[in-house]
Amino acid sequence: MEKRVIAVFCALILLFSGVYYRVFSLSQGESLAQVARSQSTYTLEVAHTRGMIYDCNLVPLVNTRMEYRAAVLPSPEAVSTMQRLMPDREAFLQKLEEQKPVVLRAAADTQANSAVRVFEVPRRYAAVPTAVHVIGHLQDGVGVYGIEQAYNDFLEENGGVIEVRYAVDATGRPLSGEAPEVIDTTAEPKPGLVLTLDERIQEIAEKAAKKHVNNKGAVVVMDCNTGAIKAAVSLPAFDPDNVAASFEKADTPFVNKAFSPFNVGSSFKLVVTAAALENGIEPGAFECTGQIDVEGQIFRCNNHDGHGWVDLPRALQVSCNPYFIHLAERVGGET
DSSP, X not given: OHHHHHHHHHHHHHHHHHHHHHHXXXXXXXXXXXXXXXXXXXXXXXXXXOOOEEOTTXXXXXXXXXXXXXXXXXXXXXXXXXXXXXXXXXXXXXXXXXXXXXXXXXXXXXXXXXXXXXXXXEESSOSSOSSHHHHOOEETTEEOSHHHHHTHHHHHHTOEEEEEEEEBOTTSOBOTTSOOEEEEOTTSXXXXXXXXXXHHHHHHHHHHHHHHSOSSEEEEEEOTTTOOEEEEEEESOOOTTOGGGGTTOSSOTTSOTTTSOOOOGGGHHHHHHHHHHHTTOOOOOEEEOSEEEETTEEEEOSSTTOOEEEOHHHHHHHTOHHHHHHHHHHHOSOO
């Protein structure tokens, strides 16, 4: 009886050992197969896109123009097709000598063949970019300013990629006889950011600012009912595709003057007017002599000679400082 139990026990050990060995072999085999597959391919990234940014009407504010890139497999055929696109022919030939696929900028009429694959990819910013201080810019593909920086992780997660995967031999050189695998996720629907800006109003505001604002300043258009910013312009602007060119420019092009703190200046005259009217104070007329004395502090008018007698409409028209300082005194600081 004891011998029979020992025999059964040994049989069970052998059985489980066999099962373990088979499972282990299968898992090891799959791992080795994955390693073999990774070692037998070379992946070339052609483009890496970021998530979309839209205006309030879902009009795209980025990725609105396209450019062409070519994935080039080293070969004599590639040389004849692509060398005209390289400003430095020697650098191009050196890349080919390394026997690795390369990505080059291409033209719209570049002919694709077995060694050259051409892709149309989105370019992040327009030739004439809009709302640059709001949208911001990138550095090495990472957002470092504006919306690009504030929502960098979201925009990165909701981008896409174009890759070309080549089969390679034991030395890592691509096999010219096998068609590469193309992975393109740029066309897949992804979430995007929707701003309150209106692209049409933004365009009008930018044109008006360039025409009427002298060197530096800002234009902001707000929906009075909701407080939503429909346009925000800051001058001078910068080129998000070439930020280095603006580093030495005058008038701080990287400061968003539309959202920066400033002395409220003459815009506060409307606050004073509203406070007076809401409290039943008749603004009346006032004689502007070019200055006004408030407890020993002299405040001057923009017209040092004075505006003479002005009423509220005229004071608003000429932005008369003494008139509104006098009116503010009548209203009172607390009010």
